[in-house]
Amino acid sequence: MSPRISVDLSSAVPPYEQIRGQISSLIAIGVLAAGSRLPTVRSLAADLGIAAGTVARAYKELEQAGLIESRRRNGTIVVGHPAEPGSTAAAPGAEVIAAVDGLIRTARAAGVSDETIIDLLRGRLASKLEG
Known part of the structure; x- marks a missing residue:
């Protein structure tokens, strides 16, 4: 996996x-993308x-969410991002990513x-769900 994952222990x-x-x-x-292999828990x-155990818990939650799948001998792979109920899009488009980057x-x-x-994002999202 080339993207860098980091942990801030002071967070x-x-x-x-x-x-x-x-x-x-x-x-x-x-x-x-779907089919990408994640590093082993130990790695x-x-x-x-x-x-x-910390990584195993994260992987377990991702698996329960349907984002990854652990396969014996094949490791842990990405199965994709499930679409939200009522949505036809599984992942945000370039315009959304550009807006977030901005x-x-x-x-x-x-x-x-x-x-x-x-x-701030979580707060705004929560307020939009309530109103």
């Missing part, structure tokens, strides 16, 4: 959730300097931390 977000979120995002934007844990650039230029950007 309030648990390491398994950081891994799960990063891999899920990479699948959603198409960086990890990724060693690369990140964390316990194998948001990141603008927020960073304003001195907003990555964690705050994510919190």
Whole structure:
């Protein structure tokens, strides 16, 4: 797997959730396409300097979400990003990715931390679901 996964041990977000979120995002934007092989649990844990159980938990949650599949002798592979109910698109298009990239650039230029950007997005998404 060429995309770089990282874990910030000082973050309030648990390491398994950081891994799960990063891999899920990479699948959603198409960086990890269906059929891509993920590193073994032990390999990724060693690369990140964390316990194998932490990576195993992230993989388990990704598997339960239908994003990856563990296959004996073939390792863990990406099976794709399931479409949301009522949606015909499985992954965002180039316009959505460009908009997100623009948001990141603008927020960073304003001195907003990555964690705050994510919190802002979650808050706005939650408010849109309620209203």
